[in-house]
């Protein structure tokens with residue numbers, strides 16, 4: 460399972476306003492360990508297992524629809540390692556079966572510890588308690604970003620990504636864009652579309668990557684997890700045209716903003732752009748559930 464041998468296709472989406480847009484399908488790695496989450500976990504888990512822990516256990520943190528929680532649970536299952544998810548929101552305790560992400564993680568064997576939003580925020584206390592209770596476990600930060608995650612992301616780039624002028628990704632905690640920025644070619648620029656409002660990201664990414672070849676721009680709706688009708692329309696339309704599914708938290712927002720930038724002449728004519736499809740498709744079931752409750756148009760593939 461933990462191998463760098465994945466043959467990830469790069470597909471041409473089309474020419475827009477004199478600019479070529481391509482997409483690298485990291486979402487095809489695995490339905491639940493998808494895209495960047497696989498690469499971010501790669502060295503963290505590999506180095507941990509190399510030490511032959513006698514009571515191997517993965518512990519991490521996440522919200523109700525977290526792609527990272529889904530990825531850790533599925534990776535734990537495929538490597539046969541027990542795993543524990545610290546989940547934000549005590550109220551979810553009785554709703555595991557109503558929540559597609561948690562239900563799937565549960566079926567994959569994840570144990571849960573549901574904590575209040577207040578306790579969830581105090582990560583240093585949580586970490587300390589977990590270290591005491593599970594001294595041999597690997598504790599992975601929320602979203603999975605750390606130095607080893609940044610190292611793993613380098614595998615998203617290879618000889619087939621070198622020709623592009625721009626590399627583009629959605630940005631949450633910043634580990635993915637840091638990895639891309641770190642190993643990009645000197646002639647390449649990196650664009651990150653932020654789906655969260657977080658002014659500390661710029662410095663965080665710079666520190667991880669050691670580069671300043673990147674630019675962070677806000678998604679049209681940069682509030683985390685906020686789903687807009689306009690973006691749902693875009694995602695459904697994009698699928699009809701190109702048969703490529705996008706998610707409403709990350710990749711749908713990245714692609715809509717990117718196409719708007721192209722339309723606004725942000726890029727020179729003749730530019731070749733590669734966008735990374737970082738996955739996240741497992742969250743669509745949960746998003747559709749929310750949309751259905753509000754009688755809104757669903758994501759339809």
Ligand SMILES: *Cc1c(COP(=O)(O)O)cnc(C)c1O
Nearest residue numbers: 631632633634635709737738739
């Ligand atoms: C987590 C995630 C991201 C953001 O990655 P960061 O390293 O946290 O910036 C982007 N796309 C998808 C689909 C994700 O699940």
